[in-house]
Amino acid sequence: MDELTRSVIDYIKHEYIEADDDRELTATTPLISGGIVDSFSMISLKRFIEKKNGITIPDVEASPEAFDTVKGIVALVNKLKK
Amino acid sequence: MAFSAAARQFYQSEIETIREAGLFKEERTIHSPQAADIEVEFPAGSGVRKAINMCANNYLGLSSHPEVIAAAHAGLDSRGYGMSSVRFICGTQDIHRELEERLTEFLGTEDTLLFPSCMDANAGVFEAILNDQDVMIADRLVHASIVDGMRLCKAMTDTFKHSDMGHLEEKLQEHQDKRFRLIITDGVFSMDGDLAKIDEIVALAEKYDAMVFSDESHSTGFIGKTGRGVHEHCGVFGKMDIITTTLGKALGGASGGCVSGKREFIEMCRQRARPYLFSNTVAPVIVAGALKVMEIVMSSTERRDKLEWNANYWRKMMIEIGLDIKAGESPIVPVMFYNAKLAQDFARDLFAEGVYAVGFFFPVVPKGAARIRTQLSAAHDQRHLDIAGEAFRKVGTKYGILGKGKKEIIEMYGV
Incomplete structure (x- = not known):
C-alpha cells in the first residue's frame, strides 16, 4: 500500500470511525454510500487531502462519487497533481 | 417556457427512482385535532380509523389545549x-x-x-x-x-x-x-x-x-x-x-x-x-x-412532570416487553429494528392495531439503524401507553424479536 493511500485510510479511521467500531477499512470500502462519511462531514476530509498534498480540489471534482472510496480519492489526487 | 414532455418524463423518472429506493414519503391524512387520540385516513381513500398517536412532537399536549x-x-x-x-x-x-x-x-x-x-x-x-x-x-x-x-x-x-x-x-x-x-x-x-x-x-x-x-x-x-x-x-x-x-x-x-x-x-x-x-x-x-x-x-411544571413520568413508564414497559430501545432521558424513545423493511412492516402492523408510529431508515438515520421513533406526550394517559405497549408486544411476537438484541435481530432480518 502506498503512503498516500495509507495516510487517507488512517485519517478516515481517526476522523470518522468510532473507537468501538472494528470494521475493516480498505481502499475500496464504500465511504459515502456505505454510510461512513456523509456529505456534511466530507469537507474535513477534503481539507485534509488538500493540505497534505498541496493541491486545491475544485468543488466540481469533490463529488460524493469521487470521494466514495480511498482508491477514488487517491486517483483524484494523482490526477490533480499532474 | 412550456413544461415540455421531456421535462415531465424527467421528473416522473426522478419520482420513480425515489419510490424504487424505498424513500418515497406518503402523507397520512388526519381528520381530527392533534392529540393522543387521533382519526387517521391511511392509505388515502380508505376509511378513517381511530389511533393512538405515538409520533407527534406534541410533548406537552398543548397543541389542542x-x-x-x-x-x-x-x-x-x-x-x-x-x-x-x-x-x-x-x-x-x-x-x-x-x-x-x-x-x-x-x-x-x-x-x-x-x-x-x-x-x-x-x-x-x-x-x-x-x-x-x-x-x-x-x-x-x-x-x-x-x-x-x-x-x-x-x-x-x-x-x-x-x-x-x-x-x-x-x-x-x-x-x-x-x-x-x-x-x-x-x-x-x-x-x-x-x-x-x-x-x-x-x-x-x-x-x-x-x-x-x-x-x-x-x-x-x-x-x-x-x-x-x-x-x-x-x-x-x-x-x-x-x-x-x-x-x-x-x-x-x-x-x-x-x-x-x-x-x-x-x-x-x-x-x-x-x-x-x-x-x-x-x-x-x-x-x-x-x-x-x-x-x-x-x-407550573405539571405538564413536563407528567411527560417525564410517561417517558419513564414507556421506556420501562418497552424494556419489559423485550424490545430493543435506545437508552436516554428524553421523551423520544427509538425502538430499534435495524432492517428498514422490518421497521416499515412493524409500523404498518401497529397501525392495524390502532397505534400510529412511523418507521425511519437510511438516509434519515444511518444504514442498518432503522427504527420506529416513539414520542411521548403529556396528553398521553397511562391507558394510552398500556394499549400501545400491548400492540408493540403483539406485533413484536409476530416477528419473533422480543428479547432479541441488535446482533440477533440483524441475523434474523439483515440490515
Whole structure:
C-alpha cells in the first residue's frame, strides 16, 4: 500500500470511525454510500487531502462519487497533481 | 417556457427512482385535532380509523389545549388574521415583542427574535453573524436545517464525532487561528433522543475561547427541572451564546421559531438574517396562542412532570416487553429494528392495531439503524401507553424479536 493511500485510510479511521467500531477499512470500502462519511462531514476530509498534498480540489471534482472510496480519492489526487 | 414532455418524463423518472429506493414519503391524512387520540385516513381513500398517536412532537399536549385555543381566538379578534408585511416594514405588533420577551426570560438569554420557523432561524443565523475569518464546528448529527444554514455561511465548516468531547477538543485546538469559533449542537438529538453534553461543551468553549450554539427544538418546555432546556438540565442555564428553538413542537405546535441569545447576535439577525428579513411576520393568532403557552409552562411544571413520568413508564414497559430501545432521558424513545423493511412492516402492523408510529431508515438515520421513533406526550394517559405497549408486544411476537438484541435481530432480518 502506498503512503498516500495509507495516510487517507488512517485519517478516515481517526476522523470518522468510532473507537468501538472494528470494521475493516480498505481502499475500496464504500465511504459515502456505505454510510461512513456523509456529505456534511466530507469537507474535513477534503481539507485534509488538500493540505497534505498541496493541491486545491475544485468543488466540481469533490463529488460524493469521487470521494466514495480511498482508491477514488487517491486517483483524484494523482490526477490533480499532474 | 412550456413544461415540455421531456421535462415531465424527467421528473416522473426522478419520482420513480425515489419510490424504487424505498424513500418515497406518503402523507397520512388526519381528520381530527392533534392529540393522543387521533382519526387517521391511511392509505388515502380508505376509511378513517381511530389511533393512538405515538409520533407527534406534541410533548406537552398543548397543541389542542382549550386555553391555548381560546387565547388564539382572542388574538384573532384583537390583532387580526394577517399582517401582510415582513417585520421591519409594518409587521411588528406589541404581542410579537411581548412573546420575544417571554422567550428571552424562559430561555435565560439576553434577547430573542421570532422567525417563521426554526428551520428559518437555523438557515439564517450563521450567515448573519459569521464570515470567512471564522469557523463553525458542528456535531455530526445536528439537524438538517443547521447543515443548510452552515452551507449558506462563508465561515469554515468542520464537524466532530457525535458527542465526542475529545474530538471536539482536537478541533478547537486546530482552529485557534480563526477569529471566532462557534460550537454547534442540538440540545436533544431528534433521531436518537439523547442529550448533548452541554456542560462539557460550555467548559471546552471557555477553555478554547469559543461560543456555543444549541438548537433546543426537542427540549424547550420540558427538559430540565422547569423545562427550560438541556442547558438547564446540565447546569449551564444563562451561559448559552445562541439558542434556536421552535413554537412548532412542545410550545403549542403551530409554527414559528426563534433565535435567542446575546443581544448583539439578535440585532445582527434583525439586520441581516435573510429568512427573517424576507418572510412575513409570524401570524398574530399564533403569537397570541404562544403567549398563553408561555404562561402555562412558566406557571407550573405539571405538564413536563407528567411527560417525564410517561417517558419513564414507556421506556420501562418497552424494556419489559423485550424490545430493543435506545437508552436516554428524553421523551423520544427509538425502538430499534435495524432492517428498514422490518421497521416499515412493524409500523404498518401497529397501525392495524390502532397505534400510529412511523418507521425511519437510511438516509434519515444511518444504514442498518432503522427504527420506529416513539414520542411521548403529556396528553398521553397511562391507558394510552398500556394499549400501545400491548400492540408493540403483539406485533413484536409476530416477528419473533422480543428479547432479541441488535446482533440477533440483524441475523434474523439483515440490515
